Amino acid sequence: xxxxxxxxxxxxxxxxxxxxxxxxxxxxxxxxxxxxxxxxxxxxxxxxxxxxxxxxxxxxxxxxxxxxxxxxxxxxxxxxxxxxxxxxxxxxxxxxxxxxxxxxxxxxxxxxxxxxxxxxxxxxxxxxxxxxxxxxxxxxxxxxxxxxxxxxxxxxxxxxxxxxxxxxxxxxxxxxxxxxxxxxxxxxxxxxxxxxxxxxxxxxxxxxxxxxxxxxxxxxxxxxxxxxxxxxxxxxxxxxxxxxxxxxxxxxxxxxxxxxxxxxxxxxxxxxxxxxxxxxxxxxxxxxxxxxxxxxxxxxxxxxxxxxxxxxxxxxxxxxxxxxxxxxxxxxxxxxxxxxxxxxxxxxxxxxxxxxxxxxxxxxxxxxxxxxxxxxxxxxxxxxxxxxxxxxxxxxxxxxxxxxxxxxxxxxxxxxxxxxxxxxxxxxxxxxxxxxxxxxxxxxxxxxxxxxxxxxxxxxxxxxxxxxxxxx
Amino acid sequence: xxxxxxxxxxxxxxxxxxxxxxxxxxxxxxxxxxxxxxxxxxxxxxxxxxxxxxxxxxxxxxxxxxxxxxxxxxxxxxxxxxxxxxxxxxxxxxxxxxxxxxxxxxxxxxxxxxxxxxxxxxxxxxxxxxxxxxxxxxxxxxxxxxxxxxxxxxxxxxxxxxxxxxxxxxxxxxxxxxxxxxxxxxxxxxxxxxxxxxxxxxxxxxxxxxxxxxxxxxxxxxxxxxxxxxxxxxxxxxxxxxxxxxx
Numbered sequence: 001x002x003x004x005x006x007x008x009x010x011x012x013x014x015x016x017x018x019x020x021x022x023x024x025x026x027x028x029x030x031x032x033x034x035x036x037x038x039x040x041x042x043x044x045x046x047x048x049x050x051x052x053x054x055x056x057x058x059x060x061x062x063x064x065x066x067x068x069x070x071x072x073x074x075x076x077x078x079x080x081x082x083x084x085x086x087x088x089x090x091x092x093x094x095x096x097x098x099x100x101x102x103x104x105x106x107x108x109x110x111x112x113x114x115x116x117x118x119x120x121x122x123x124x125x126x127x128x129x130x131x132x133x134x135x136x137x138x139x140x141x142x143x144x145x146x147x148x149x150x151x152x153x154x155x156x157x158x159x160x161x162x163x164x165x166x167x168x169x170x171x172x173x174x175x176x177x178x179x180x181x182x183x184x185x186x187x188x189x190x191x192x193x194x195x196x197x198x199x200x201x202x203x204x205x206x207x208x209x210x211x212x213x214x215x216x217x218x219x220x221x222x223x224x225x226x227x228x229x230x231x232x233x234x235x236x237x238x239x240x241x242x243x244x245x246x247x248x249x250x251x252x253x254x255x256x257x258x259x260x261x262x263x264x265x266x267x268x269x270x271x272x273x274x275x276x277x278x279x280x281x282x283x284x285x286x287x288x289x290x291x292x293x294x295x296x297x298x299x300x301x302x303x304x305x306x307x308x309x310x311x312x313x314x315x316x317x318x319x320x321x322x323x324x325x326x327x328x329x330x331x332x333x334x335x336x337x338x339x340x341x342x343x344x345x346x347x348x349x350x351x352x353x354x355x356x357x358x359x360x361x362x363x364x365x366x367x368x369x370x371x372x373x374x375x376x377x378x379x380x381x382x383x384x385x386x387x388x389x390x391x392x393x394x395x396x397x398x399x400x401x402x403x404x405x406x407x408x409x410x411x412x413x414x415x416x417x418x419x420x421x422x423x424x425x426x427x428x429x430x431x432x433x434x435x436x437x438x439x440x441x442x443x444x445x446x447x448x449x450x451x452x453x454x455x456x457x458x459x460x461x462x463x464x465x466x467x468x469x470x471x472x
Numbered sequence: 473x474x475x476x477x478x479x480x481x482x483x484x485x486x487x488x489x490x491x492x493x494x495x496x497x498x499x500x501x502x503x504x505x506x507x508x509x510x511x512x513x514x515x516x517x518x519x520x521x522x523x524x525x526x527x528x529x530x531x532x533x534x535x536x537x538x539x540x541x542x543x544x545x546x547x548x549x550x551x552x553x554x555x556x557x558x559x560x561x562x563x564x565x566x567x568x569x570x571x572x573x574x575x576x577x578x579x580x581x582x583x584x585x586x587x588x589x590x591x592x593x594x595x596x597x598x599x600x601x602x603x604x605x606x607x608x609x610x611x612x613x614x615x616x617x618x619x620x621x622x623x624x625x626x627x628x629x630x631x632x633x634x635x636x637x638x639x640x641x642x643x644x645x646x647x648x649x650x651x652x653x654x655x656x657x658x659x660x661x662x663x664x665x666x667x668x669x670x671x672x673x674x675x676x677x678x679x680x681x682x683x684x685x686x687x688x689x690x691x692x693x694x695x696x697x698x699x700x701x702x703x704x705x706x707x708x709x710x711x712x713x714x715x716x717x718x719x
């Protein structure tokens with residue numbers, strides 16, 4: 001997302017997304033389909049519920065000794081001949097990768113889909129250093145050609161029609177393309193195959209890293225993760241510190257639920273376990289392997305209010321079920337990570353002020369908790385964030401004053417009774433057919449998108465005081 | 473730049489100030505993974521037909537093509553038929569030691585151009601490039617299988633000398649040959665084998681990549697339309713050989 005787009009207020013971004021008819025249809029179809037696939041996958045997998053609890057317990061146990069697990073991981077990566085780097089900020093992470101590219105004389109980098117490298121805006125930095133980054137996941141490739149950002153964690157280009165993709169390929173690749181997904185995929189295969197074979201540098205994220213063995217685990221459906229880690233001379237994996245798991249036994253628990261939550265597959269097509277550079281006797285694999293451990297705000301949350309969000313597997317299940325995401329899509333959120341978990345991750349990476357508006361982009365319905373493979377209590381943390389936003393006086397003053405008055409009112413019975421009586425009188429000009437559809441400024445903001453129920457002609461307290469039947 | 477010491481110290485500090493809030497426990501690692509893996513194999517000596525049937529069902533469920541044959545000697549004919557149906561000639565294969573049998577002569581006799589990968593590391597960059605180009609140009613890639621997971625219809629391939637990663641990746645059609653010794657029932661059991669392989673620090677073939685392959689390469693990135701063969705193979709065949717391949 002460019003800064004220019006971010007200067008548009010969230011409400012406006014969401015508003016224009018809701019007026020985009022194609023986006024609305026695409027979102028409904030995609031999210032509904034993902035919900036169904038996920039439900040089916042778990043329906044045929046009775047042990048799934050227990051595995052979700054185990055997965056969460058493993059994440060929690062790993063966080064409690066994160067220092068030790070990372071030390072083990074580092075020692076094992078180095079034992080295998082890999083190099084480990086440490087990045088506190090996105091800027092540090094970028095300069096580490098750019099330095100590796102410069103030192104190894106890389107001119108083209110092929111990238112497998114990685115939210116971590118999206119998060120640190122690596123592509124712009126590579127370009128500035130004269131290295132051409134090529135996204136190789138089909139969806140990411142499309143949005144890179146279109147100079148956009150992903151709109152869904154696992155389906156980055158769901159906001160585009162096949163017609164738009166065909167136009168894009170015709171224009172950018174200078175070859176005529178029919179609006180047929182099969183044909184478009186064939187074109188992308190041919191274009192990207194060349195790049196895989198030419199590129200000097202392969203860049204990936206990591207779905208997991210196994211401390212015990214120094215293994216980086218990549219999950220893909222297309223096979224680009226395998227290409228990127230097998231063909232170029234150098235492989236760099238950029239990974240948030242929370243992605244480490246202790247052992248292969250732990251890894252299997254996550255693999256059993258990850259794809260089911262994301263796409264409803266029992267397992268994604270390719271799960272690649274890569275360990276260090278190529279070994280003696282091997283034909284392929286990189287000569288150099290680098291692991292970049294990224295903080296970017298994660299470490300401070302190990303003991304912070306957003307700790308639970310460090311268990312996120314980036315499956316996208318919470319996006320699909322979120323009534324807000326389903327209406328506005330990924331771009332309106334304005335940051336790398338969209339959806340309910342995205343709000344928490346944005347607060348983690350950018351600080352609470354960044355989610356002043358986003359913290360309210362949730363109905364707190366809890367559908368995300370039910371869908372989350374590791375049952376992250378997203379609404380609880382959103383409420384905490386709202387409180388923090390309020391404590392730091394980040395909300396507009398009108399909102400803060402209104403809620404301060406309401407708090408007073410609700411704490412004082414006499415004031416409350418008086419307000420009910422006053423309200424009954426004051427609402428007369430506005431109440432029609434048992435609802436209030438329009439209020440004068442500044443209250444008009446409330447009724448702009450919804451009705452307000454009027455104060456009842458007899459309040460509950462009045463009925464309680466006079467009506468014996470009620471008390472019987 | 474952040475140093476390793478600073479980075480880890482900040483994590484240590486956070487870990488110290490944050491007692492766990494919810495239930496926490498890592499998975500119980502097998503105490504003696506090699507022995508446990510052996511037990512799994514022994515139990516499957518009895519149960520393999522059911523496990524194979526489950527594998528077939530799941531493998532076909534992810535659009536894999538399953539074949540079954542009595543002995544390894546029949547495999548070249550099956551490969552030749554797959555090739556002829558696709559008017560394909562060029563075949564890259566794992567080295568005979570990695571496959572468990574030397575199929576090159578028989579494949580050649582069926583009219584295919586066979587390129588077995590060498591058991592030793594290529595002598596230089598040019599040779600490495602030549603072999604990679606062969607794999608990139610080939611129509612079919614023939615490999616062995618280290619584990620076949622019934623629960624998910626997954627083929628697990630360990631890279632190493634004579635067993636390049638590209639054989640199962642670059643050609644548009646991947647054919648994998650396995651016998652009952654590769655069968656396991658579940659992801660959990662596969663985990664036991666992974667633990668056993670790494671207990672002495674190295675996987676069996678000494679390679680740096682282990683790939684779990686569950687059907688042909690796929691994407692649904694354009695309007696959620698399922699399309700196969702985006703980067704990896706468009707087709708994956710698994711040939712089950714009834715008589716153990718290594719005698």
